[in-house]
Amino acid sequence: MSSENNDHLVQSTDPEHPANLIPALCKQFYTLGWVTGTGGGTSIRKDDHVFIAPSGVQKELMKPENIFVLSYPTPKYPPSARQYIRKPIDLKPSACTPLFLAAFERGAGCCIHTHSQWAVLVTLLVEKMSGTAACFEISNIEQIKGIPKGPGKGMLGFHDTMRIPIIENTPFEEDLTEHLEKAMEQHPDTCAVLVRRHGIYVWGDNVAKAKTQCESLDYLFQLAVEMHKLGLPWT
Amino acid sequence: MSSENNDHLVQSTDPEHPANLIPALCKQFYTLGWVTGTGGGTSIRKDDHVFIAPSGVQKELMKPENIFVLSYPTPKYPPSARQYIRKPIDLKPSACTPLFLAAFERGAGCCIHTHSQWAVLVTLLVEKMSGTAACFEISNIEQIKGIPKGPGKGMLGFHDTMRIPIIENTPFEEDLTEHLEKAMEQHPDTCAVLVRRHGIYVWGDNVAKAKTQCESLDYLFQLAVEMHKLGLPWT
Amino acid sequence: MSSENNDHLVQSTDPEHPANLIPALCKQFYTLGWVTGTGGGTSIRKDDHVFIAPSGVQKELMKPENIFVLSYPTPKYPPSARQYIRKPIDLKPSACTPLFLAAFERGAGCCIHTHSQWAVLVTLLVEKMSGTAACFEISNIEQIKGIPKGPGKGMLGFHDTMRIPIIENTPFEEDLTEHLEKAMEQHPDTCAVLVRRHGIYVWGDNVAKAKTQCESLDYLFQLAVEMHKLGLPWT
Amino acid sequence: MSSENNDHLVQSTDPEHPANLIPALCKQFYTLGWVTGTGGGTSIRKDDHVFIAPSGVQKELMKPENIFVLSYPTPKYPPSARQYIRKPIDLKPSACTPLFLAAFERGAGCCIHTHSQWAVLVTLLVEKMSGTAACFEISNIEQIKGIPKGPGKGMLGFHDTMRIPIIENTPFEEDLTEHLEKAMEQHPDTCAVLVRRHGIYVWGDNVAKAKTQCESLDYLFQLAVEMHKLGLPWT
Numbered sequence: 001m002s003s004e005n006n007d008h009l010v011q012s013t014d015p016e017h018p019a020n021l022i023p024a025l026c027k028q029f030y031t032l033g034w035v036t037g038t039g040g041g042t043s044i045r046k047d048d049h050v051f052i053a054p055s056g057v058q059k060e061l062m063k064p065e066n067i068f069v070l071s072y073p074t075p076k077y078p079p080s081a082r083q084y085i086r087k088p089i090d091l092k093p094s095a096c097t098p099l100f101l102a103a104f105e106r107g108a109g110c111c112i113h114t115h116s117q118w119a120v121l122v123t124l125l126v127e128k129m130s131g132t133a134a135c136f137e138i139s140n141i142e143q144i145k146g147i148p149k150g151p152g153k154g155m156l157g158f159h160d161t162m163r164i165p166i167i168e169n170t171p172f173e174e175d176l177t178e179h180l181e182k183a184m185e186q187h188p189d190t191c192a193v194l195v196r197r198h199g200i201y202v203w204g205d206n207v208a209k210a211k212t213q214c215e216s217l218d219y220l221f222q223l224a225v226e227m228h229k230l231g232l233p234w235t
Numbered sequence: 236m237s238s239e240n241n242d243h244l245v246q247s248t249d250p251e252h253p254a255n256l257i258p259a260l261c262k263q264f265y266t267l268g269w270v271t272g273t274g275g276g277t278s279i280r281k282d283d284h285v286f287i288a289p290s291g292v293q294k295e296l297m298k299p300e301n302i303f304v305l306s307y308p309t310p311k312y313p314p315s316a317r318q319y320i321r322k323p324i325d326l327k328p329s330a331c332t333p334l335f336l337a338a339f340e341r342g343a344g345c346c347i348h349t350h351s352q353w354a355v356l357v358t359l360l361v362e363k364m365s366g367t368a369a370c371f372e373i374s375n376i377e378q379i380k381g382i383p384k385g386p387g388k389g390m391l392g393f394h395d396t397m398r399i400p401i402i403e404n405t406p407f408e409e410d411l412t413e414h415l416e417k418a419m420e421q422h423p424d425t426c427a428v429l430v431r432r433h434g435i436y437v438w439g440d441n442v443a444k445a446k447t448q449c450e451s452l453d454y455l456f457q458l459a460v461e462m463h464k465l466g467l468p469w470t
Numbered sequence: 471m472s473s474e475n476n477d478h479l480v481q482s483t484d485p486e487h488p489a490n491l492i493p494a495l496c497k498q499f500y501t502l503g504w505v506t507g508t509g510g511g512t513s514i515r516k517d518d519h520v521f522i523a524p525s526g527v528q529k530e531l532m533k534p535e536n537i538f539v540l541s542y543p544t545p546k547y548p549p550s551a552r553q554y555i556r557k558p559i560d561l562k563p564s565a566c567t568p569l570f571l572a573a574f575e576r577g578a579g580c581c582i583h584t585h586s587q588w589a590v591l592v593t594l595l596v597e598k599m600s601g602t603a604a605c606f607e608i609s610n611i612e613q614i615k616g617i618p619k620g621p622g623k624g625m626l627g628f629h630d631t632m633r634i635p636i637i638e639n640t641p642f643e644e645d646l647t648e649h650l651e652k653a654m655e656q657h658p659d660t661c662a663v664l665v666r667r668h669g670i671y672v673w674g675d676n677v678a679k680a681k682t683q684c685e686s687l688d689y690l691f692q693l694a695v696e697m698h699k700l701g702l703p704w705t
Numbered sequence: 706m707s708s709e710n711n712d713h714l715v716q717s718t719d720p721e722h723p724a725n726l727i728p729a730l731c732k733q734f735y736t737l738g739w740v741t742g743t744g745g746g747t748s749i750r751k752d753d754h755v756f757i758a759p760s761g762v763q764k765e766l767m768k769p770e771n772i773f774v775l776s777y778p779t780p781k782y783p784p785s786a787r788q789y790i791r792k793p794i795d796l797k798p799s800a801c802t803p804l805f806l807a808a809f810e811r812g813a814g815c816c817i818h819t820h821s822q823w824a825v826l827v828t829l830l831v832e833k834m835s836g837t838a839a840c841f842e843i844s845n846i847e848q849i850k851g852i853p854k855g856p857g858k859g860m861l862g863f864h865d866t867m868r869i870p871i872i873e874n875t876p877f878e879e880d881l882t883e884h885l886e887k888a889m890e891q892h893p894d895t896c897a898v899l900v901r902r903h904g905i906y907v908w909g910d911n912v913a914k915a916k917t918q919c920e921s922l923d924y925l926f927q928l929a930v931e932m933h934k935l936g937l938p939w940t
Contacts, residue, residue, distance in 0.1 A: 037851040037921035058913060115848055117928050124937050142404060142433035143350055146272040158406045158432075169847060171863045197863075198847035208293060216272035223352050229464065229934065232359050377639060377668035378585055381507040393641045393667075443528060451507035458587050464699065467594050612874060612903035613820055616742040628876045628902075678763060686742035693822050699934065702829050 006086040009049065010064045018044040018051035019064040021207060025112075026053055030060035032218070034114035040199065041113045043100035044207060048073050050082070050104060054091040068093050072104065095173035099201055102181050107151065108203035110210035115199040118221035123166050123196040125228055135163045136194060138220055138234045146216030148209075150189030161235060163187070164217065166194040192217055241321040244284065245299045253279040253286035254299040256442060260347075261288055265295035267453070269349035275434065276348045278335035279442060283308050285317070285339060289326040303328050307339065330408035334436055337416050342386065343438035345445035350434040353456035358401050358431040360463055370398045371429060373455055373469045381451030385424025396470060398422070399452065401429040427452055476556040479519065480534045488514040488521035489534040491677060495582075496523055500530035502688070504584035510669065511583045513570035514677060518543050520552070520574060524561040538563050542574065565643035569671055572651050577621065578673035580680035585669040588691035593636050593666040595698055605633045606664060608690055608704045616686030620659025631705060633657070634687065636664040662687055711791040714754065715769045723749040723756035724769040726912060730817075731758055735765035737923070739819035745904065746818045748805035749912060753778050755787070755809060759796040773798050777809065800878035804906055807886050812856065813908035815915035820904040823926035828871050828901040830933055840868045841899060843925055843939045851921030855894030866940060868892070869922065871899040897922055 010019035022042050029035045029042070038059060043052045050070040053059070057066055069086035082101065084093065094100075096113050103111040122136050138144065139161040147156050156162055165187045167179040176195060183193045191213050192202040202217060204210035224234055245254035257277050264270045264277070273294060278287045285305040288294070292301055304321035317336065319328065329335075331348050338346040357371050373379065374396040382391050391397055400422045402414040411430060418428045426448050427437040437452060439445035459469055480489035492512050499505045499512070508529060513522040520540040523529070527536055539556035552571065554563065564570075566583050573581040592606050608614065609631040617626050626632055635657045637649040646665060653663045661683050662672040672687060674680035694704055715724035727747050734740045734747070743764060748757045755775040758764070762771055774791035787806065789798065799805075801818050808816040827841050843849065844866040852861050861867055870892045872884040881900060888898045896918050897907040907922060909915035929939055 033924075036924045037848065037917040039848060039851065039921070039924075058917060115924070117924065117931065120846070120928060121931055121935065121937075124932065125935060128935075128937060140404075140432050141355070142430075143272065143274060146274060158404060169845075169863060195847070197845050212272040212293060216274070219268075219271045219274075219350070219352065223355060225931070225935070226352065226356055226460070227359065230356065230360060230363075230460070232356075232363060375639075375667050376590070377665070378507065378509060381509065393639060447507045447528060451509070454503075454506045454509075454585070454587065458590060461587065461591055461695070462594065465591065465595060465598075465695070467591075467598060610874075610902050611825070612900070613742065613744060616744065628874060682742045682763060686744070689738075689741045689744075689820070689822065693825060696822065696826055696930070697829065700826065700830060700833075700930070702826075702833060 005089075006069065007065070009069045009086050010051075010067045012064075018046050018049075019067045022051055022053050022067055023062040023064060025207070025211065026059040026062050029112070029114065032116075034112075034116050034214075034218070035059040036115060039115035041094045041096045041100075042111070043094075043096070043104075044110050045072060045104045045108070049085075050100070052094050052097055052100060054088060055094045056092060066091060068097075070097070070101075096201075098174055098177040099180050102177060102184065103201065103203035106184060106203075107205070108210070109206040111201060111203040112210050112214045113199060113201050114214065114218070116218050116221065118218055118225055119194055119200040120197060121225045122221045123194050123198075125225070126166060127196065134166050136166060136221075136224070137161050137163050138224055140235075141220060141223065143216050143219050143223075146219075147213060148189075148191055153189070162220070163190070164192050164194050164200075165190060166196055168196050169198040240324075241304065242300070244304045244321050245286075245302045247299075253281050253284075254302045257286055257288050257302055258297040258299060260442070260446065261294040261297050264347070264349065267351075269347075269351050269449075269453070270294040271350060274350035276329045276331045276335075277346070278329075278331070278339075279345050280307060280339045280343070284320075285335070287329050287332055287335060289323060290329045291327060301326060303332075305332070305336075331436075333409050333412040334415050337412060337419065338436065338438035341419060341438075342440070343445070344441040346436060346438040347445050347449045348434060348436050349449065349453070351453050351456065353453055353460055354429055354435040355432060356460045357456045358429050358433075360460070361401060362431065369401050371401060371456075371459070372396050372398050373459055375470075376455065376458065378451050378454050378458070381454075382448060383424075383426055388424065397455070398425070399427050399429050399435075400425060401431055403431050404433040475559075476539065477535070479539045479556050480521075480537045482534075488516050488519075489537045492521060492523050492537055493532040493534060495677070495681065496529040496532050499582070499584065502586075504582075504586050504684075504688070505529040506585060509585035511564045511566045511570075512581070513564075513566070513574075514580050515542060515574045515578070519555075520570070522564050522567060522570060524558060525564045526562060536561060538567075540567070540571075566671075568644055568647040569650050572647060572654065573671065573673035576654060576673075577675070578680070579676040581671060581673040582680050582684045583669060583671050584684065584688070586688050586691065588688055588695055589664055589670040590667060591695045592691045593664050593668075595695070596636060597666065604636050606636060606691075606694070607631050607633050608694055610705075611690060611693065613686050613689050613693070616689075617683060618659075618661055623659065632690070633660070634662050634664050634670075635660060636666055638666050639668045710794075711774065712770070714774045714791050715756075715772045717769075723751050723754075724772045727756060727758050727772055728767040728769060730912070730916065731764040731767050734817070734819065737821075739817075739821050739919075739923070740764040741820060744820035746799045746801045746805075747816070748799075748801070748809075749815050750777060750809045750813070754790075755805070757799050757802055757805060759793060760799045761797060771796060773802075775802070775806075801906075803879055803882040804885050807882060807889065808906065808908035811889060811908075812910070813915070814911040816906060816908040817915050817919045818904060818906050819919065819923070821923050821926065823923055823930055824899055824905040825902060826930045827926045828899050828903075830930070831871060832901065839871050841871060841926075841929070842866050842868050843929055845940075846925065846928065848921050848924050848928070851924075852918060853894075853896055858894065867925070868895070869897050869899050869905075870895060871901055873901050874903040 041053045050072045052068045071085045100111045144162045165183040202214040276288045285307040287303045306320045335346045379391050379397045400418040437449040511523045520542040522538045541555045570581045614626050614632045635653040672684040746758045755777040757773045776790045805816045849861050849867045870888040907919040
């Protein structure tokens, strides 16, 4: 990996190439307030590779050469087969990496992590209203139809109750992995997990689905906070 | 329709051509928070054609070749004469189509559907304050003058009460059509119908009128929500 | 005025020319939410001419050729000497024209009219808290230093109380003129007048001063609304 | 300094040169609402020079030639050695200059001053809740990890309490210097000082650190205001 460092993996003139798409997405997410102050992150799986935004970089200024690449052979290989095949000099890999991989192991093609304030506020409101509840629930809002019922099951209906599990935050981001995987097992139909006082992980079959699901969820969280201020119940 | 698929209908170098205008408008609406997560839509009628944004596409990334075209012969023809004369491959037509057509049958040249959170919150506040009321009402705000009194009747005055009917949402968007048409009949002067827990349909003689009326309404809904938080009455 | 229509008055390659500056400013004001749905307006006086944005145009799409020009001979001439020397075909002059002129008669070089929701909410809160009060007052906020004490008197200090007079709205915008002029006489040091349930007029020696004073005022109105929500007094 | 005025100090084709970077940053800060109406400012130290945005200029329109330059010899020289070696004609130096220098004397490479409304509201809420408290405190929010524990001590942890000292505002900005320096001495680990009813000063080793720390702080202030509205405690 030394001298050449597989730079060709992040060099492409195709705007849809993951190494070009991740910086463009992160710039857009910055304007949405999702990745303020180097928070949050994004990862895309394509064929046998996983592309990951680095840690600690100003997300609106990211460049293709800042992207980490992980080998990701098809599922017959054990997770231990994953390893970095491109590491930008002077940058640290994202602490979210094992969390992104947890989504990819379940078939996702893209995973987005945001520090959206609406997501954080919703986790705080759920804690305040029903301390032991481990889910955010909302129903009878049209935008719910932007969230899938589960893999291969179509989208939620207007009268369905959308449930997004909430896990507790941990001091070190990588320690969230175990809790995230447990939530994924207990809620096999969910496309997202909220992290209390932290943010959210959202995934989807591809970039378009992960991004639009993340947008629909953020819309619902913002609406839920405003509804709470106005004394309107969520379900 | 097979091979040629009438692609020429969406190819133009004129930025005012509906196939160019709809993507530009949707991109602007995205930044206004009106079409988050593929929600909402826009349609323009021009001569004997109706141009419609597709379903399920990221609205800020839409392209002219994504636009559906419906034949729309002059009103002497029955509604059954409407049919798709251009369908982009791999895209689904918007479920809003019959709702847009309902506006066009009443003479509109453009119809905009948003999922604006201010519109949704206003429908929830009206429900909370007076469950049976089927209208949002506000008066004595200058921006009301941006809303027409009715077709050919000029604009509302400062002291007039603006009334926007509210219909209940249905699980399938196309099932709204009957309720929308009924509201249009009961309120022949309105240029918009709110859909509870969903959003709004706004129309106008042309793109400029539909868009600026949609903006004025959204301004009034946002103001109304803030007024409610501050204990200020709407009328 | 017929055939030639003095088009040269709005044709310049200088970005600082009023006919180029007004569209650029209006586009910026649109993103600030000040001129939603064709509301609001802007006017600049330069030498013997006054340049005015037209009525009813989408403010973010305005072009130099849409600008009205009024002859404005030096103050020795009576107000009756003012007359349009350029009128764009198919556009209506702004109903704000006499209000802009009232500012110019008092030495302003630029006048901005916005429908900012923060301005509207502040007028409603003042009405609610002290029905007869005809002023918005705030003190001990650093941004107050962005507002002048009065013509030729320097800027307000941190401990000074900023007072912006409020006049009642009228059904026709031109009827505001008399009330605006009376408020200007009673408050000869003010650089702005709020209009209840409508918005604000802000003026300054030149474009930079009118714009930055309008920004500082809007900042203070937004802060005042948030302070009210949080139970924090304005003075 | 007369004729040549050291213009070469602000002329560079490198976008990372302080004279190019300050205008670009100020434009970005304008869109974040941090430098509305000419408020706020930014300064960068590089080698033996300090570059400072001027006073009273529209921050989104600033140009490299508007930048002031101060000689800043390495720390062995006394503070009295600092003097302007480039002054743009017709512009006034920033009243924040001594405050920026106080940060540079403590090793900072960049200092940002904003009038963010969230910062102002937080200082007002602290005053209301505990009049004598001279600190804003928050804990158990992930974004706290974007703030350093102190020079050379790494970043705060999730369970750490972030403390940002608050000083009282003074009528003249330069009079803040003494209070700012005292707060810096009492809180040697802080990277920021809030100014009651005014805004905040944030610094860091370099531009990227100062900016991302300023973003993380603003995120936390906004979240804190929303938490207060929703009855959620900060610690």
